[in-house]
Amino acid sequence: MDRVAALRRVGLVVLGVNALLALAKGGVYVSTGSLAVGSEAVNSLGDAVYSLVIVAGLYVTTQPPDEVHPHGHERIEPFVSLFVALGLFAAGGAVLWQSLEAALAGGTTGAPGVLAVAVLAGGAGAKYLLYRYCLRAAEVHRSPALRAAALDNRADILTALAALAGVLGASVGLPVLDPLAGAVVALGILYTGLDIVRDNVAYLVGAAPPEDLQDEIVARALSHPDVEGVHDVVAHYVGPEIDVSLHVEVEGKRTVREAHDIETAIVATIGDIDEVDDVFVHVDPRELGEWKDGERVGPDRGEFGEAD
Incomplete structure (x- = not known):
């Protein structure tokens, strides 16, 4: 199944389960x-509610490129995730206020009973399955919105267990445990919102990708047999994808076609990294004095074979 169909299917599944x-x-x-x-x-x-937003957001972000968005619409996806976080902050704050008021009043009255235990235990099980489902889809399809959904479902497992403890406490004569459990649930909701914000701000401010991925980018450029060094490497997030620019150092006595072939090969091998979107390569000939000995990385032959 392609990325578009997979993302939309996951969004609908999450929406249906959460509504139930x-x-x-x-x-x-x-x-x-x-x-x-x-x-x-x-x-x-x-x-x-946020699942509905995700479904709508994924519909927009999976639209093909057009004249207004020539690189596609994937860069909208972090904004969808931040909208999810705002909703979680609002819900968490409301639940926390209500729970603290009830705790100060001495707790709730009455025994929740077996039905409450059953729905909370069943909810925890359903959330675990959703967490695994969304996390795998997010990893396979590199989707910040689905990762946000996975993190929310993971937190929901813990909050459901906290709520279950409160219900059981109220059932054995400790009514104050019920609102206290509600407060724990609220804190879990708020923490999940913060986690989602932290994940997605990096996509929006052009943060650098993880160091191991940067190392892989450099290694792939150096693996070309005609590349003697690499410098001025810039890799940064543009939405959930990564743009890369770098300078490669080659001997200068080459034709334009040969330089073009070197550039094309490096663009292709770096572009094969799943997270990378656009790659820009500048070829520096030795004769122009643009090699930067203090910043150069020595050759490490790999994918393109041994140097001559």
């Missing part, structure tokens, strides 16, 4: 009055 969980938890909250279950219902409702 929100309905189930909301129904149990109405019947039991448990704040732990209620906070989980709010959490799942927020998940359903």
